[in-house]
Amino acid sequence: MCGIVSLYNKRQKPVQQEAISAMTGVILHRGPDDDGFHLEDNIALGFRRLSIIDVEGGHQPLFNETRDIWIIGNGEIYNYKELQQWLKDIGHVFHTDSDIETILHLYEEVGTDAPKHLRGMFGFTIYDSRKKRLFGARDHFGIKPLYYVETNDSIGVASEIKSLLELPGFKREVNPTAFYHYLTFQYVPDPETMFAGIYRIPPAHSFVVENDQIKLERYWDVEFKPDESKPFSYFVEGTRSVMLESVDKHRISEVSRGAFLSSGVDSSSIVGMLRTFEPVKSFSVGSDIPGYSELDYAKRTAAYLGSEHFERVINAKQYMDELPRLIWHQDEPVADPSAILLYFVAQMASEHVTVVLSGEGADEFFGGYNIYREPHSLKMFSGMPGWMRQSIGYMAERLPDQVKGKNFLIRGSKTVEQRFFGNALIFSEEMKKRVVMEDITRSESYVSPFTITEEIYKRASEYDDVTKMQYLDIHTWLRGNILMKADKMTMANSLELRVPFIDLKVFEFAATIPTKYKIANGTTKHVLREAMKDFLPPEIQSRKKLGFPVPTRHWLKNEFYKWAKEIIFESKVDNLINKAYVLYMLDEHREGNADYSRKIWTILVFMLWHQIFIEQKHNFEPYVSPNVDLRRKKNSSLQHIG
Structure with missing residues (x-):
């Protein structure tokens, strides 16, 4: 690395x-x-x-x-x-x-x-x-x-x-x-x-x-080739085999290895498979706010799998203090709060190992996000003619917000290409008009987000809706968010991250799994869950994905409130952002009138990025953690396991 x-x-x-x-x-x-x-x-x-x-x-x-x-x-x-x-x-x-x-x-x-x-x-x-x-x-x-x-x-x-x-x-x-x-x-x-x-x-x-x-x-392109002729057991056995082979390949190094562990299927599976080849050090991080930490689950999983486990609890001040430097490490604003917790778990891991394995990519390849179940829940709309769906959407838009089922009707009235932008949709086009200073309807630089997704969906036009969603996420969310934060936050600690799920051979096999075996039995990535059963404690096998949850919703009402206001006032982005509207969202959020946490966080991260890279308000020098020297001493007698 x-x-x-x-x-x-x-x-x-x-x-x-x-x-x-x-x-x-x-x-x-x-x-x-x-x-x-x-x-x-x-x-x-x-x-x-x-x-x-x-x-x-x-x-x-x-x-x-x-x-x-x-x-x-x-x-x-x-x-x-x-x-x-x-x-x-x-x-x-x-x-x-x-x-x-x-x-x-x-x-x-x-x-x-x-x-x-x-x-x-x-x-x-x-x-x-x-x-x-x-x-x-x-x-x-x-x-x-x-x-x-x-x-x-x-x-x-x-x-x-x-x-x-x-x-x-x-x-x-x-x-x-x-x-x-x-x-x-x-x-x-x-x-x-x-x-x-x-x-x-x-x-x-x-x-x-x-x-x-x-x-x-x-030189290569993503291509799904579902094979409807094979039974469910074929895909379970094949997934187990290709994943064990991938984890083994990802062990190649002359330095010490470990693995990140949250409490979901993906990271737990990696630790479980790695444990079949060698002793494992596992690393977890959580916040100090009840309901926003999975450390107890991770600890129990580590005990079940027999890994040497390390954990760290992060509070609001630690998070706030490190944020500017970590945005510098990211190069660009990425408004995923979990990126910062990823830095802290990488920092801890860097005291013990040089290489970590992690579970990124399982959801995109094997159909793991809960939103992938939406096409099934909206199936009743798929047979309707276009004019009827449009009429339903038109009427639903005019219903009062408190009417139960309004959002269901609106989403059902749209095709997957119209409603799914990937795993994040922060500001709608209507809300952008409020938060952006420029009139986006007249701006030469404004381009609809549909221009991004439309080209991707065109290449996936022959797939079913779930596979289209996977295809879009692989081309947007996976590379733009998941892998970007994984690389930058681990390399900030001179730690190499490896992702056995995101492997060419793994994808080639996962791409053959029919949707009926991915979204099934009331859950997602059904094949993967079955394939990993022998490596997981029973309580983890069907858990919802949480990763490293971050209590920004809570912190923005409390510990982050004054700090957020200072950033909004100080950042020189008045030509881009309507600060009055951002302050309105912050106060509405604090009072509990609306949950604007993701929108506020997206703006704050951009403002900090602007201060660091455009205004050059902060001057960060290249820095190497003292953990590296400590680690070198520990690695000095290790042998190549090839």
């Missing part, structure tokens, strides 16, 4: 060492163990290393036998041993046992098709001096981040946005279109970022920089 930076000078001038050093130094937390650089012609590669595989020999940048191809890479390749052996058999000479060197020789053999052969999480850049080009790619699902920017002089690619902000002359400005989308989704959907001019390289895409241009190309 590392941080990478590559820089291409469009004026064909040499890149200065000071420039690439500054861009690499600001992501010290991603790789406190080592750094490395390669400057040649008009390019520069910069690298920060967190040593995981081939600790002694995996220094980067790495080069081929003739030193005309160089690589820097972030991530882990779980099939690198098989690829390495194949490449050795056909004559390639390896200087290290690094998985990243395997990508280098694979590129020599198959060129820009290299990403198609990889199983893992990755973001990498290759400099091919023979062709005078940079080539790179991001993994299939977006587990590892990769961003790019183009200025008058340069094209830069990096693991984190803050590296690109170091480019001389780059002007920090809010991307207004991204801001509008953020108000809908609570994050910025691909490929935009909240910074004007900086973009994400989307998952499953490669890039080429040559002739002073950057071009992106998709």
Whole structure:
């Protein structure tokens, strides 16, 4: 796990060492163990290393036998041993046992098709001096981040946005279109970022920089292939088998491992499966507000599974004190309160291990969110002609809010494409008009959120409604929220996170499960629950998903109230946000007249982000936790388990 930076000078001038050093130094937390650089012609590669595989020999940048191809890479390749052996058999000479060197020789053999052969999480850049080009790619699902920017002089690619902000002359400005989308989704959907001019390289895409241009190309796509001919037992047995194999693959390292544990099926399954291979350290976090902590369940689960368990309780002050720095680590505003608790559990885990396994992705792949049950509950509307559904919706909109069933009729009157934006829908278009200063109906930068979802739904037009929802979440919620916070909050603690559910082989099998076996027996991800039964305590097998719940609803009425008001008054966003309306929501929420907690939190996170990155009110220096040195001593005698 590392941080990478590559820089291409469009004026064909040499890149200065000071420039690439500054861009690499600001992501010290991603790789406190080592750094490395390669400057040649008009390019520069910069690298920060967190040593995981081939600790002694995996220094980067790495080069081929003739030193005309160089690589820097972030991530882990779980099939690198098989690829390495194949490449050795056909004559390639390896200087290290690094998985990243395997990508280098694979590129020599198959060129820009290299990403198609990889199983893992990755973001990498290759400099091919023979062709005078940079080539790179991001993994299939977006587990590892990769961003790019183009200025008058340069094209830069990096693991984190803050590296690109170091480019001389780059002007920090809010991307207004991204801001509008953020108000809908609570994050910025691909490929935009909240910074004007900086973009994400989307998952499953490669890039080429040559002739002073950057071009992106998709190398793989999500495809569901439900197999109705197989019995339920086939999918249960297959899920158990593919998941055990994935967990085993995700153990590869030369350093200590552990796992996050909440109290749901996903993380508990990971701990249970990992426990079949080795002793496990598990880590949980909760708040000090009753009803917002799952520590008791997690503790009982850990006892049942036999893991060495660690937990931490977080209060409002700790959360508030750390929030600005953690928004700096995120690069962009992501208004998911659980991201901050994820940081605290990662901080605790970093005292004991270098690698953690976690349960992200199970819901998207196996159909786990409760909202996926909605198509079944609205089935009565699906056979109605369009005009009838529209009429029902028209009448329902005019019913008083207190009329029972109003929302059911409204949602039933809409198609899944009209009602489902993913797991977060913060501000409706009507509420945006109240919270945004500009008249969005006349704004040149305003783009309807339907432009994001419409293109995704088009590619999923042949699927049933539940699968369409999964497809949308994989392309929005998973990459924009779940994986973004997972990477940034763990790397803030120089901790590598691995996600065995989000594996190419796992997805290929999960994609064959028919919807009738995913949403069944009154629950979600039915196949996965059955497949994991042997690894879970009975009380966990059917629990609702909560993850790491955060009491922002309570805190905004109490401990956070004055602090929130200060942020609203101080933040210089008057051209973007109607502060009077935000203050109205805050007071209404405090008085208990409405629950505006998610909306208020979305605005507060944006305001803090604006203070940090645009106003530059806070100055955060690269920081490495003292836990890293403590951990190095503990890891010094560990052996490779390959």
